[in-house]
Structure formats: C-alpha cells, structure tokens
Amino acid sequence: MRWSKARLPMTATVASPRVSTPRDRLAGLDGLRAVAVTLVVVFHLGTGVMPGGYLGVDIFFPISGFLITTLLLRERAEHGTIDVLKFWQRRARRLLPALAVVVLVCCAAAFVVGGDLLVEIGRQVLGASTFSYNWLAIADGASYLDSTTPELFRNLWSLAVEEQFYLVWPLLVALLWLVPSRWFRFAFVVAVAVASAVLMGVLAMDSASTRAYYGTDSHSFGLALGAALAIARHDWPGFAVPHTRRGRIAGGGVGLLAIAGLVVLAFVMPAESPATYQGGLARVAVLSVVAIAMATVPGGLLGRGLDARPLRWIGQRSYGIYLWHWPVFVLVAGVWPAGGRSPATQWTIAGIALAVTLLAAALSYSLVELPVRRQGFRGSLGVFTMQWRRDRWGVRRGAWARATVVTVALATTALAVGAVASDPGDGLAEARIRAGQAAIAAAEARAAAPEPAAAEPTLPRGDQMIAIGDSVMLAVAPELTAAFPGISIDAVVSRQMSSAPAIVKALVEAKQMRPFLVLGLGTNGGISLDTLQQVKRIVGHRTQVVLVNVQAPRGWTPGNNDILRGYSDRVRTVELADWHAAIQPRLDVLARDQIHAGGPVGGGIYVDALTAALLRLVSQPELEGGPHESGDKPAER
Structure with a gap:
C-alpha cells in the first residue's frame, strides 16, 4: 500500500499469480x-x-x-x-x-x-x-x-x-x-x-x-x-x-x-x-x-x-x-x-x-x-x-x-x-399527515369524555371503531376524528399490509380490539389474500371489518383493489370502502402525489366512503346463531 512515495514491503510469500482474464476488460x-x-x-x-x-x-x-x-x-x-x-x-x-x-x-x-x-x-x-x-x-x-x-x-x-x-x-x-x-x-x-x-x-x-x-x-x-x-x-x-x-x-x-x-x-x-x-x-x-x-x-x-x-x-x-x-x-x-x-x-x-x-x-x-x-x-x-x-x-x-x-x-x-x-420543510402530503397525527392526539385526549354519537342511529359510534392504516389514513385523520369521535387510529407512514396480522394480534391479546376494524393499507406495496384471511381469523366474527381500497399511481393498485373487493364480496362481516372510486371525480383535491388528501374536501370524501361501507355492514341481515357471523354474502348486495 502506498500513500505517496512510501511503500509497504511485500510479504515473504511468493507473489500470487495474476488473474487470467484479459488485461483491459472483463468479458460479460x-x-x-x-x-x-x-x-x-x-x-x-x-x-x-x-x-x-x-x-x-x-x-x-x-x-x-x-x-x-x-x-x-x-x-x-x-x-x-x-x-x-x-x-x-x-x-x-x-x-x-x-x-x-x-x-x-x-x-x-x-x-x-x-x-x-x-x-x-x-x-x-x-x-x-x-x-x-x-x-x-x-x-x-x-x-x-x-x-x-x-x-x-x-x-x-x-x-x-x-x-x-x-x-x-x-x-x-x-x-x-x-x-x-x-x-x-x-x-x-x-x-x-x-x-x-x-x-x-x-x-x-x-x-x-x-x-x-x-x-x-x-x-x-x-x-x-x-x-x-x-x-x-x-x-x-x-x-x-x-x-x-x-x-x-x-x-x-x-x-x-x-x-x-x-x-x-x-x-x-x-x-x-x-x-x-x-x-x-x-x-x-x-x-x-x-x-x-x-x-x-x-x-x-x-x-x-x-x-x-x-x-x-x-x-x-x-x-x-x-x-x-x-x-x-x-x-x-x-x-x-x-x-x-x-x-x-x-x-x-x-x-x-x-x-x-x-x-x-x-x-x-x-x-x-x-x-x-x-x-x-x-x-x-x-x-x-x-x-x-x-x-x-x-x-x-x-x-x-x-x-x-x-x-x-x-x-x-x-x-x-x-x-x-427554498426547502419548504413539509410537503403538502406531509403537512396533512402531521395534521392527522395532531388530530389523533387530540381525539385520544378527549377519549375520557366522548362526544355524542353520530346522528345516524344505525351508524357505529367512534368508540366502537379502531382504524389501522398508513400515511393516507394519517392525512385524513382530522376528518375521521371529527366524524367518528372516540375512534382509535393507529396509522404509520410507509406501513405495509403484511404488518397487519401482527398489529391486530397484539390488539386482540391486549383486549383492545373493538367491534369494528377499519383497515386502510395497500398503498405502499402489494397485498395478499392470505394476509386478509389471517386478519379475519384473528379478530373472529365478533369484529366486523371495513377494508379501504387504494388510490395511488402505482402498478400494484389495480391488483390490490381487486383482492380487496373480491374478499369483501365473499365474507359477510367484511365490507369495502371504495375510496378509489369515490375520489376519481375529484382528483384535483389530492396532493400532487395523487395519493394523499390535500385538504378537508379530500378527507371528507374519504369519510363518506367509509360511512357508506359501515352502513352496508350494519345493514346485513342477521344469521342464525348471532348477528353478522362470517359466511358468504348473498348474491344481491
């Protein structure tokens, strides 16, 4: 090794033979x-x-x-x-x-x-x-x-x-x-x-x-x-x-x-x-x-x-x-x-x-x-x-x-x-996420004295709901906490659907699972039917699930949405909140990334899609042996 003129002596061993490849370049x-x-x-x-x-x-x-x-x-x-x-x-x-x-x-x-x-x-x-x-x-x-x-x-x-x-x-x-x-x-x-x-x-x-x-x-x-x-x-x-x-x-x-x-x-x-x-x-x-x-x-x-x-x-x-x-x-x-x-x-x-x-x-x-x-x-x-x-x-x-x-x-x-x-510090989507985090913290502070139930008599109360999601859910958290006072939101940037079973299992074991689970994941990568089935097995038939589908300019979006719709179509205690279809006429209210809600209007559309799914879920006719047990849905919805 040489730093300038200095040299380290070679070892006492015989010099190793040269590599037998061509001198100028290595093929392939x-x-x-x-x-x-x-x-x-x-x-x-x-x-x-x-x-x-x-x-x-x-x-x-x-x-x-x-x-x-x-x-x-x-x-x-x-x-x-x-x-x-x-x-x-x-x-x-x-x-x-x-x-x-x-x-x-x-x-x-x-x-x-x-x-x-x-x-x-x-x-x-x-x-x-x-x-x-x-x-x-x-x-x-x-x-x-x-x-x-x-x-x-x-x-x-x-x-x-x-x-x-x-x-x-x-x-x-x-x-x-x-x-x-x-x-x-x-x-x-x-x-x-x-x-x-x-x-x-x-x-x-x-x-x-x-x-x-x-x-x-x-x-x-x-x-x-x-x-x-x-x-x-x-x-x-x-x-x-x-x-x-x-x-x-x-x-x-x-x-x-x-x-x-x-x-x-x-x-x-x-x-x-x-x-x-x-x-x-x-x-x-x-x-x-x-x-x-x-x-x-x-x-x-x-x-x-x-x-x-x-x-x-x-x-x-x-x-x-x-x-x-x-x-x-x-x-x-x-x-x-x-x-x-x-x-x-x-x-x-x-x-x-x-x-x-x-x-x-x-x-x-x-x-x-x-x-x-x-x-x-x-x-x-x-x-x-x-x-x-x-x-x-x-x-x-x-x-x-x-x-x-x-x-x-x-x-x-x-x-x-x-x-x-000119670094603005926060982008539009990031600012919405921070606002969502603040809204979640404020909602948790009010949890000891929840606000009155929503006007719709058949709609679940916020304190009956727990939501797990990624940055998309964080961006609409202000609207979620306002529409469903008492809702518990666990949302993290870049979270994958593959992490859902472990999160849900920890909630069940801690006896913190609620009657309604909102799952808003799938923006950051592909999802599998097996993961959804694992989540449903963990929560059982007493917890009903709303799956929020994906709006993102990503190649995996159509496949993820097909899996979410197919599963919600088959299982009685699972419904789909079609966020993707709801936001299509108003893509102008999204942030430039075309993923996160850019303001209250986008957040309101997300809440409306979730509300419609909850109403469909609680309107399912009861089966023998208890309300809303797991099973195939009727052909007509």
Whole structure:
C-alpha cells in the first residue's frame, strides 16, 4: 500500500499469480450491468411490472466488489504495492463528474418546478456530495418505499454504500495480504459477507427494515462476496474456470440459469416482504456471484453473449442511467398536470422519463465521464469547449463555447443553490399527515369524555371503531376524528399490509380490539389474500371489518383493489370502502402525489366512503346463531 512515495514491503510469500482474464476488460460485466440497471429502472418507473426490480442494486454490489478487488490485486501483483491515493483519485475521476452534473441539473430543475420537490433537498444534496446519503436517510427516518414526498435523489443511497466500501477496502486488502495464508484471506471476506447478511435479517426482525436496507454494515454482503470471488480467482487462478469446451458450455448454462433466477426474483420478491431481508437479498448476491464467475470465464459463451452490442452499450452507460433515471422520473411526474393517473398516464410518464434518462446518460458518458476519465479534470475542458480555433470569419469558436459552458454552469449552480435555500420543510402530503397525527392526539385526549354519537342511529359510534392504516389514513385523520369521535387510529407512514396480522394480534391479546376494524393499507406495496384471511381469523366474527381500497399511481393498485373487493364480496362481516372510486371525480383535491388528501374536501370524501361501507355492514341481515357471523354474502348486495 502506498500513500505517496512510501511503500509497504511485500510479504515473504511468493507473489500470487495474476488473474487470467484479459488485461483491459472483463468479458460479460457490461452485460450484467445492463441487466442490473434495467431491473432497477423498470422498478422505479412505477409501472408495477416488476415489483422486485430493486434487486438490480444487489447485482451491482457483487460486480463492484469483484471488479475493484480484481484491479487492486492486479496492481499489487504488478507493482508490489497498492497506491491508495491513486486508487481514490481514479474513483473520483470515475464517479464525481457525472454525479455533480446530475445533482446540479436536477436541483436547478426542481427549483423551477417548486413545490414538494424541494422538501428536504438540502439533506439530500449533503448526502449526495459527502457519500453519506444512506446514513442521513436512516437518521431522518426516511424509507426507501415512502411515497409521502418525492425524494429527488433517493437512488443515491446505494452509491453512498459503494463509496464507503471504496474508502475502506484498499486499506483492508493491504492488511489482509500481510497474512500469508490464502485460506484465511478468503475465509475472512466470506465471514464478513455472512455477518452482514445475518445483521440484515436480525435488524429486519426488529421491524427496522429501512435500517437493514440502507445500512452499509447490513448491506455489504454483495460487495464482500464479489471481493471473495476476486480473491479466489487471484489466489487459485483456476477457481470456477472450466478448461474444456464442454466445461465452458456447462458453465455458461449455469451462469445463464443464475441470471434467469435473478430475473424471476425480480418478478416475485417484493420489497415489503420480510423474507426479502431474511435471506432473500443474500440469495440475490449468491446468484450474482455465480453469474459473474461464469460470465468472466475466458472464451466462455455466456461472456460473449453478454457482450452483445446493445447490452454493452447499456452497461457502459449504466452508471449514468442509474444516476439520472430516478430524479428524472420524479421531475417528469412533478410537472405532469394534476388529475387522474391512469395506467396509460403512468406508462406515458415512464416513457418520457426513460427517453430523457437515456439521452442524458449518453451525453454524460460522451461529454463528461469519458473525457475526465481519460484526460483528468483539467485536460477534459477542451473536449466540450472545442479548443481555441478560429472559424472562417476569424471568430474564436472555443472562446464562445467556453463562455457558454461557464454561463450555463453558473446559472445552473445558482438555481441549485436557490433550490436548497427554498426547502419548504413539509410537503403538502406531509403537512396533512402531521395534521392527522395532531388530530389523533387530540381525539385520544378527549377519549375520557366522548362526544355524542353520530346522528345516524344505525351508524357505529367512534368508540366502537379502531382504524389501522398508513400515511393516507394519517392525512385524513382530522376528518375521521371529527366524524367518528372516540375512534382509535393507529396509522404509520410507509406501513405495509403484511404488518397487519401482527398489529391486530397484539390488539386482540391486549383486549383492545373493538367491534369494528377499519383497515386502510395497500398503498405502499402489494397485498395478499392470505394476509386478509389471517386478519379475519384473528379478530373472529365478533369484529366486523371495513377494508379501504387504494388510490395511488402505482402498478400494484389495480391488483390490490381487486383482492380487496373480491374478499369483501365473499365474507359477510367484511365490507369495502371504495375510496378509489369515490375520489376519481375529484382528483384535483389530492396532493400532487395523487395519493394523499390535500385538504378537508379530500378527507371528507374519504369519510363518506367509509360511512357508506359501515352502513352496508350494519345493514346485513342477521344469521342464525348471532348477528353478522362470517359466511358468504348473498348474491344481491
């Protein structure tokens, strides 16, 4: 390891052989990057086609761990040391220019658009510029799946994890190679991976899924497994490298199956599932390492297939695509006119965002990333200022170009600074949520002396109702507590339907369950019929249930609403509050996110939908053996 001129001596062991892959590049990695970034982009564009596409990040991590470790070990094998400062300089050249452009341009655009796009943008820019986004998000209580505010740079959490790895890993490699045992080095890195995966599972068990997902310590297993593969290839050059034609064909088949497995998981492993954190993402990392090992086999068919020109084009620009896609999508959605977000509209927004992303990434790669990587920060200036050349009229074209670049850069920076200075603190949806929390607290304070029952004689009183929900319910809590005095509301931002059985079970065991349960979940991810059945089994027939369906421009909304309606149609003591249908004529009263009520009018529509469902529920004819027992509903409703 070298800080400047100083060197650490090599160990007494014989120098390890070099990796037997081509010097300039590793076959197949660009194709794997293309697969990874495609999964992430499809997931983030909000069409709901690929609910597990977020795992593309967990394909990037092993690729990064493998590639960086391979480069470090090559340098040590060639020069006898690792120049840490030059390594960090190369990483800075590779990552900082494109990142700076994205942050400045998108901040400037957010300032022009205004509104909720500016919420907490200062914290986001700080996290992006210091590569601490993940830890600042954890400290702020932000969630990867939170749709309350359109967090502009949410995707940069993973870049922060990688940069923290790049900061520490070269030093650790140098220390590891002071140990002569190859087995110890390999086992140590594998043990780090296992410990990180176990920590993620433990944290998720304590309902800290955001901490588990964002934490560098709990989400480094992919980086470590990729590094372990590079170490194994370095210390045992034949590791996972078939030498016969038949072996290479079989290895390519294994790698292809691993990639297919990753794609399947992208369709079936939603982010809200506890299994995702308790081994699911670790399996993704293992499959990714298998795919990397087989793709980088010299002369392998899989590597050649992944090096196909379209995949290679996407893979080479995958960094820029990843940087641009999420803020561009948020900006396009932010400028879209208020109103309904039909599936066709959502696809239109996604298509526009994708086209802008690809154009921006291509320009960034050609005009920013490649010039800086090849010529350094100073030497690259001439590429986009056309040098100092005169045209046929004697005008210095380079001077005009340089002046234009400087002017645009200064204007963009000024707008970006204006965006940070204009942070409104709370977005419209968040303000409504805070008002809802205050209303719940006030209602609880009045619980000792509940107000008179509602005018409708057959309508349940508020003190007979308990409501469990997410931020949508929080946003309408002022109207709920006014319409149903004494109602108990337990609503939390980003809550998933999968958490409902545990919450309901705790209420039943504490003898706090009431005759009417209102369940308003499903905004933040997919739901399952099994979860609804679990809730009903726990509360039994004495508690009647109202399911509030979903209004959200998300791909899973139609499926969730179909499940909620189908279940409420079949079970006698369950009714559907059709919030989605009720709000459609008045989408203008929602916040810009088209999810949360933007004021009392939206909250009143929510209350009306709930009231209609309660009236239908209490109007059900009694069955023999007691009122409103569970069972099939009559054909006519």
